[in-house]
Amino acid sequence: MIDDPASPVPPRRLNELSQLASRLAERVLSEQDADQSIPEGHIHALLDAAILLDKYEAEMPAALSQIVDQVDDASRESDDGASGLAWLLRPFQGTKEA
Numbered sequence: 001m002i003d004d005p006a007s008p009v010p011p012r013r014l015n016e017l018s019q020l021a022s023r024l025a026e027r028v029l030s031e032q033d034a035d036q037s038i039p040e041g042h043i044h045a046l047l048d049a050a051i052l053l054d055k056y057e058a059e060m061p062a063a064l065s066q067i068v069d070q071v072d073d074a075s076r077e078s079d080d081g082a083s084g085l086a087w088l089l090r091p092f093q094g095t096k097e098a
Helices: 011-033 040-055 062-077
Strands: none
Touching: 011 040, 011 062, 040 062
């Protein structure tokens, strides 16, 4: 993690971001395992957190890394140019059976 006094984000804030992202990522993975739908906003927040943690060279929580990997895999599977958000969120869409 960058520990530069000129850095716009203090390390304690990055630790807080990491902890919050970890909790949300674990919740999203649990909901995914239970075939529940996941709010798009949760995925957006997690991806934003991953970008910030990476930018400031902070360690990414394991659950967040798992979600980033799933989104990355989904984007690679897109061979017809359908790389929009709906396609990226496909692994997180709950399937409800009637």
